[in-house]
Amino acid sequence: MKRIDSLRFDDRELNKKIDGLAAILRDMKSLVVAFSGGVDSTFLLKAAWDILGGNVLAVIARSETYPEGEYRDALAFAAEIDAPFLVIDTGELKNENFSSNPPDRCYYCKSELFCKLTEIARERGLAFVADGSNLDDTEDFRPGTRASREIGVRSPLKEAGFTKDDIRRVSRELGLSSWDKPSQACLSSRFPYGTEITQERLDMISLAEEFLAGLGLRCCRVRYHGDIARIEVPAADMQMFIDPELAGRIYGRFNEIGFTYVTLDIKGYRTGSMNEVLPDSVKDIRSA
Numbered sequence: 178m179k180r181i182d183s184l185r186f187d188d189r190e191l192n193k194k195i196d197g198l199a200a201i202l203r204d205m206k207s208l209v210v211a212f213s214g215g216v217d218s219t220f221l222l223k224a225a226w227d228i229l230g231g232n233v234l235a236v237i238a239r240s241e242t243y244p245e246g247e248y249r250d251a252l253a254f255a256a257e258i259d260a261p262f263l264v265i266d267t268g269e270l271k272n273e274n275f276s277s278n279p280p281d282r283c284y285y286c287k288s289e290l291f292c293k294l295t296e297i298a299r300e301r302g303l304a305f306v307a308d309g310s311n312l313d314d315t316e317d318f319r320p321g322t323r324a325s326r327e328i329g330v331r332s333p334l335k336e337a338g339f340t341k342d343d344i345r346r347v348s349r350e351l352g353l354s355s356w357d358k359p360s361q362a363c364l365s366s367r368f369p370y371g372t373e374i375t376q377e378r379l380d381m382i383s384l385a386e387e388f389l390a391g392l393g394l395r396c397c398r399v400r401y402h403g404d405i406a407r408i409e410v411p412a413a414d415m416q417m418f419i420d421p422e423l424a425g426r427i428y429g430r431f432n433e434i435g436f437t438y439v440t441l442d443i444k445g446y447r448t449g450s451m452n453e454v455l456p457d458s459v460k461d462i463r464s465a
Contacts, residue, residue, distance in 0.1 A: 178258070178352045181224040186350070191343060198337035199228055205331065207232035208305040209298045211290065212262065213243075214251030217309030219355040220344045221334055225307070226260045235262040236297060238290050241270055241379055242363040244386075254355070265293060269365070276374045280320070280455055282365060287321035291328040307331045313341045359396035360448055368401050369451055381435050388430050392423070396446055404437035409446040 182199050186192055202208075202225055210225055212218045212235040225233045237251045255262040267289055269275045274285040294306045308325060310332040325332065334344065341360075348356035365374050367382045378401055385399040385406060394414055400407040408418075408427075418424055418441050431439045442450075 179350065180227045181347075181351065182227060184347065184350055186346075191346070194337050194339055194343060195347065198224055198333055198339065201333045201336055202228040205229075205305050205307070205333070207303040208234075208307045208331070209294050209301070209303050210235045211294055211306065211308040211330075212237050212251055212255070213309070213361075214247045214249075214254060214355075215309065215361050216341070216348065216355050216358050217311055217334060217344055219254055219309075219353060220348050220351075221307065221309045222254070222260060223258060223348075223351060223353060225333075226258055231261070232303070233260060234297070234301060234303060235260050236294055237262060237264045238267050238293075239264055240267040240363075241376055242286075242365045242374070244361060244364060244383065246387075246390075247361055250355070250358075254353075263297065265297075267293070270374065270376060275365075278365070278368055278370055278372055278374050280370050281323075282370075282374075283319065283321040284324050286363070286365075287324035288328070291324055291330050294330075295328060305331050307333055310335045311339045311341055311344060362448065366449075366451060367399060370455070372401065372403075384434050385431055385436070388434075389427070392417075392427075398446060398450070400442075400450065406431050406436040406439050407442050408440065409442045409444075409450065412445045415441065415443070415445065 181195065184195055207229060208225060210218065210222045210233060212222050214237070222233070222235050235255050237248065237255070239248055252262075269286050269289065272285055272289065275282050291306060298304070298306050306329075308330055310322070310325070311334045314322070314335065345356050364379050364382050368374055368378070382399050382401055386397060389397045389399070389408070394410055396411055398409040400409065418427070428439050
């Protein structure tokens with residue numbers, strides 16, 4: 178596997194971002210990485226490990242809202258590069274500000290997580306806590322950003338100007354299997370705002386998405402609407418749902434899980450679809 182500081186592309190701007198990231202990490206000297214196993218945090222951990230070595234600790238936060246597959250991926254990658262890691266438990270569902278599912282739900286989740294990571298950094302003598310936020314995240318509704326700003330969490334990828342496309346491109350060159358991994362989000366993102374998030378409902382979503390993944394769908398979301406499951410998949414995968422036999426299998430499994438009705442969203446898969454109902458005034462206030 179290549180090192181981040183050995184890469185050179187036929188792209189001056191991308192090289193500047195790589196050099197800038199290396200300089201930022203060297204200046205930080207030591208850090209805790211909030212590591213989820215996704216595209217962004219995997220790239221950040223690899224870069225930090227290449228630059229800082231043993232002065233990096235990956236912390237994997239396990240909770241009811243964290244997809245099990247992501248947890249397994251995080252463990253596997255930390256072991257693959259031999260980076261030190263720590264697994265902690267978080268209990269978002271115990272916080273009514275989170276489980277009641279307001280538009281700024283993520284703020285309360287990230288506040289708990291980043292406070293725990295800050296305490297770990299202090300105990301281990303590590304200078305900073307860092308997350309995998311990138312430049313594209315500034316264009317979406319991200320209430321958790323307020324928590325990171327209040328607690329003093331750094332975002333080296335964003336600071337260096339990396340977009341999601343940049344991260345995928347460099348990750349591929351580094352030999353990271355995560356380079357083309359579909360974007361993932363915690364399971365709470367499957368619920369309309371104001372719909373209470375419970376363990377039973379999270380289990381329903383998890384089982385439904387695992388079933389679809391077993392059919393070969395790498396990228397999918399099952400959105401919870403009470404008795405209704407709304408499935409989002411990329412346009413290229415919609416054709417498979419027309420097959421009566423397969424549609425019957427999907428309905429049968431979803432019915433076993435607890436859904437009475439199963440629908441396919443013809444707009445297709447997109448991140449943050451639950452934010453589409455929020456007025457701009459709420460997005461502006463909650464992200465501030």
